[in-house]
Amino acid sequence: MTITILGNNSALPAYERHPTAQVVSLQGGQDILLDCGEGTQTQMQRYDVRWGRINYIFISHLHGDHYFGIFGLLTTMSLLGRTTPLHLHAPAPLEGLINNMLSVASSVLCYPLIFHALPEGAALLVDEKLFSVTCFPVEHRIQCHGFVVTQKTRGRRLLPEKASSYQIPTYFYDRLKSGEDYETKTGELIKNEWVTEPGPPEKKYAYCADTIYTESFLEHITGADVIYHESTYLNDNIEKARERFHSTAGQAATLAVKAGTKQLLLGHYSSRYKELDGFKSEAAAIFANVEVTKEGDVFEI
C-alpha cells in the first residue's frame, strides 16, 4: 500500500506547489484518488499514475483547491476511451456541477460515472474484497469529510509443501487461507496453523482533509498506521488557523499522538510559507515520525 502525493498546497497557488490530490495504491492493482485539485491530471502524468487503475475517487469538500481538477480528469478519461465504470464519492452538489459542465459542452462521458453523494455523518462507502473505504466528518467552514482506506488482510498464507505433505486436496486451499482446519477421510484433524502462516496484516490510512484542530473524529482515525493531517499554518498563526478552520503542524502532531499512529504526513501548506522546514521541527517536537510531504513523494505503509 503506497501513498503518492500529487499536490499539497492550500488554495492560493505558490512556488509551483499544486493543490491537494493524493493517490493510494492498493494490492491487486487498484488506485484510489483522494481529492482532485486543479492540475491533478497533469500531476498524474508527471508522476506516472496510471489512469486505468483508478476506479474510485473521493472528494472531501467543495472548496476549489480540492476539486477543480475533477472536470478535466473526467473529460480526459473519456477522451482516452475509458469504458470501465468510475465511482465518484463526493458532496452531493458536485453531481450537478459535472452534469452542467457536460451539458454546456454538448458532451457525454463514454464510461459510466457512478456518483455517490457523501452522507452527513460517518459511513462505510466501499467494501471490496481487498479494501474498504469509510468516511467521517471533520470540522471545516463547509461540510467536509476525511476518509479511512483499509487494505484488508488476504487471510492466512498457505504453505503449499506442508499442505501437500498432509495430502490436503487443492480444492480446499482457499478454505485453509480463510482459517479452517481440515479433516481427513479417516477423521484425522489437520490444524490450520500446521499448513499456513499469518498473512500480511491489515493496513489503514487515515486522510483528514481540511479541518480545524478537533478530537471529534479521533475515534475514526485511532489505530491507523499512517495519518495525513493538514497543517496549513505553524503555531505562530494558531489564531488564524482557528478562524479559518485550519490546523497547525503542532496541532496535527498532537492529534497523531492521541490517535496512536505510526507515522504522520503533513500537507496543505499556506502560500505564506516558502520554506517548509519549520513544519518538520514544530511537529517533530511532539511526534517524532513526521514527514513534511512534497509533490512526488511516495510513502509505503
Place this chain on the structure above:
Amino acid sequence: MTITILGNNSALPAYERHPTAQVVSLQGGQDILLDCGEGTQTQMQRYDVRWGRINYIFISHLHGDHYFGIFGLLTTMSLLGRTTPLHLHAPAPLEGLINNMLSVASSVLCYPLIFHALPEGAALLVDEKLFSVTCFPVEHRIQCHGFVVTQKTRGRRLLPEKASSYQIPTYFYDRLKSGEDYETKTGELIKNEWVTEPGPPEKKYAYCADTIYTESFLEHITGADVIYHESTYLNDNIEKARERFHSTAGQAATLAVKAGTKQLLLGHYSSRYKELDGFKSEAAAIFANVEVTKEGDVFEI
C-alpha cells in the same frame, strides 16, 4: 503589444504541454486573457503575468481545455484581495457554472465580476480609449468565437519644441494630437503636420480559437498584423481535422495568406504529436513567417 503563450495543447494533456491560454499585453499596462484552460493560474505565475493587470477575460467556447482554469483563477484573484472589477466575456452558460461553484463553497468573490454573454454573431465587445476587442463566430462543434484585439493609435505624436516655437498654448496640445490645426489670434493657420508627426500605428491581433478550416470569418481577420490559428493536426490527418471541426497547419497557413497577415502563430496541438517540427515545415511551405508557439513564448507585434 505582446502575446504571451501560457498553453497551447489540445484537450488531452501530453508532454507537460498545457491547454489553451494566452495573454495580450497592451500599452497602458493592460493585460487581456484569451481562454483559460486548466492550470492557467499556475502558468501565469510561472511566466510572471501580473494578476492585477488583467481586467478583461475572453472565453472562446465551453470545451474544458479552454475554460476549466477560470474557476481557480477567479477564486485566487479573490483570495489575493482584488477589488477592481473584472470583465468576463464568455458563452452565456458559464455565468451559471461560476455562480454554482461559488454557491457550493458558500463563497463570494470580493471584487465585482461583470459577466458579458457573447452574442451569436460578430460584435464590438470592448471599446476603450487605448484598445478595442471584437468577437466573430468561427466554426466548431459547439458555438465558438474568435477575437480581434486592436491596440489603437494614440493619435499624432506632439513635437513640443515645434509647438512652442509657434506659441501654441499647452491647453491645445491634446487637440493637436487628435489632428487639429491651430489658428492664432491674428488668424494665422498653424498646420498640424508642422508641429506633430505620425503616432504609433494601430495594431491588430486576431485569435481564431478552435475552428474547422473555413473562410467564413476571413473578413474579420483580414488586415490583422498577427493571426493565431489553431493547428490541431497536420495534413496527414486532414480528414480527422474536418470530422472534429479542427484545422491542420497547412490550412492555417492557407488562411493566413488569404488574410494578408504579417505573421501566423500556430497552436492547439494534438497529443498525437510529441515533436512539433512538422507543423513548421507544413505551414512554412505556404506562408513563410510562421511560428510554432511554445509555452512561455512572447511575440511582439
